[in-house]
Amino acid sequence: LLGVHGFLxxxxxxxVSGINHGPxxxxxxxxxxxxxxxxxxxxxxxxxxxxxxxxWDEADFEPAGAxxxxxxxxxxxxxxxxxxxxxxxxxxxPRESMKGIRVTRLGKRVFRDVIVEKTDPRGKLYYWIGGENxxxxxxxxxxxxxxxxxxxxxxxxxxxxxxYKAIVEMETWGLKLAGTR
Numbered sequence: 001l002l003g004v005h006g007f008l009x010x011x012x013x014x015x016v017s018g019i020n021h022g023p024x025x026x027x028x029x030x031x032x033x034x035x036x037x038x039x040x041x042x043x044x045x046x047x048x049x050x051x052x053x054x055x056w057d058e059a060d061f062e063p064a065g066a067x068x069x070x071x072x073x074x075x076x077x078x079x080x081x082x083x084x085x086x087x088x089x090x091x092x093x094p095r096e097s098m099k100g101i102r103v104t105r106l107g108k109r110v111f112r113d114v115i116v117e118k119t120d121p122r123g124k125l126y127y128w129i130g131g132e133n134x135x136x137x138x139x140x141x142x143x144x145x146x147x148x149x150x151x152x153x154x155x156x157x158x159x160x161x162x163x164y165k166a167i168v169e170m171e172t173w174g175l176k177l178a179g180t181r
Contacts, residue, residue, distance in 0.1 A: 013047070017036075018034050019068055023147065025142075049080075054090060054091050091148075105143070111131070
């Protein structure tokens with residue numbers, strides 16, 4: 001927002017958020033600052049892409065940069081529909097080891113959270129969220145599956161979150177405020 005309305009004289013052709021260190025796949029896209037920046041660009045009417053290197057370990061960004069460059073050229077050539085942004089996750093492997101690109105859907109995490117109550121040195125309670133590392137639901141069409149098999153994952157994301165089928169159903173519920181007709 002600041003860049004578009006404060007620093008730039010004209011809107012850019014494309015917003016590229018990233019390359020982020022760490023994956024932004026499945027449910028995690030809801031918490032991602034990288035994806036949020038692409039969403040903001042889309043809200044401003046600018047085609048937008050979020051790009052992530054799918055590794056938390058020390059990584060070489062050069063292969064991901066080359067892949068990102070090629071993808072951005074393709075996205076500009078074909079265009080990105082209004083109301084949609086694209087999330088890209090690139091496996092942290094040498095480019096020659098990448099198997100290709102898959103257009104994917106968001107995967108689903110399986111969390112095994114355990115809440116641990118602890119006491120700090122001053123006697124105050126605090127809580128630590130722990131448990132086993134999350135895993136992913138098996139889904140061969142998911143972003144997680146693509147990256148785990150050595151493919152670049154390209155996931156189109158719609159910003160329209162309204163569940164239109166639920167609107168029709170919920171209109172039959174007779175929702176009312178107490179004291180109103």
